[in-house]
Amino acid sequence: MIDAVLHPHRPHVRLTRLALENFRNYPMLQLRLDGRHVCLHGANGSGKTNLMEAVSMLSPGRGLRGAEFGDLVRRDADGAVAKGWALSADVREGDFDRRVTLALDVDDQGRSKRIARLDGANTAQADLGELMRIIWLTPAMDRVFAGPAGDRRRFLDRQVMAHFPSHGTFGAAYDKAMRQRNALLERGRADPAWLDALELGMASAGAAMALHRVDAVRTMQESILARPEGAFPKALIDLDGQFETGVANGAALTDIEQDIADQLRESRARDVAAGRATRGVHRTDLRVIHAAKSMPADQCSTGEQKALLIGLILANAQALFERDFAPSPLLLLDEAAAHLDSDRRAALYDELAALGGQAWLTGTDRSLFDAFGDRAQRFEVSGGAVLES
């Protein structure tokens, strides 16, 4: 804490070692990293995204594929499933080294147990946000502006979680209470006191979520506007949600909470008919506009959307680096380089180098990363092996 007071901006976080056992297509892997950015090249299906996914599991939540612990267990070619998996990483922040272990243990009866340790002591994966913040860009996000609102909200909430790790916990509590409320309403003749309790749960988690979203989006927007004009266009971002609007207009947290609870109670009959909650923070959307063209992002070209998205992620990374008392972010950019022309690629690497910290990038060809020069460490991924190249 004394250190934090002296250094509101904490030193950059980097991985210096990553070890995997029976994780996806990796029977056994030991990777030593020298602290520079990390470029992974290899053929399709060689295991690049699996490696990024392993890193992404070092943050609260389900990683970049939204996987459960059980999905990560290695299956061999004849479909045999390994008994659990393990991931161990050394995380360096300034002069401090921390060791994180995550594992799924499966006993002889097939019962599985999730394990998370920090420096040998039990911890919760949800608490790893105090150690590092991780944000990512994957090819699956290419349609995020034009796709359904739910995808955009998940994208938004992932960015928000990097600012406020507890956002994910609130989100899970909100979703759980909402599912229980939906089930009760569906059954009919629900106990009103029980419904009240669930709606209060949704209201208190939802108000916190609205607050987090407004703060993070405001911080991201400031960071976007502070960016120099360059290879990646600036976005105007805005939350489309009545409770976030309330927060932005200065309403107190308790008033937002009350408002959510009141609206849920009043909409019970309608929600029975609709089969879902028609009010709440699960209806919020993120509006994105290409600033220079005043064009909604979903109407921009595919290439423009990708460039906007990269700009957003870089701006959020910058915002996270500047966030007081918080660990600096790690960036995972899966297949981001391949679709950029060589000037934009070089601009991306220059920006990453200027940001500092550690970014992980993937691509099929080693030459994609040439413009990184000696600012990155390169590895070839092939058939479950990863070799410096």
Ligand SMILES: Nc1ncnc2c1ncn2[C@@H]1O[C@H](COP(=O)(O)OP(=O)(O)O)[C@@H](O)[C@H]1O
């Ligand atoms: N649980 C698993 N066990 C073994 N192999 C897996 C598992 N999950 C995915 N794979 C395989 O890992 C391989 C590499 O996937 P991926 O990392 O996505 O490749 P890429 O290098 O193209 O990003 C794929 O062939 C996929 O079928």
Ligand SMILES: [Mg+2]
């Ligand atoms: Mg991949």
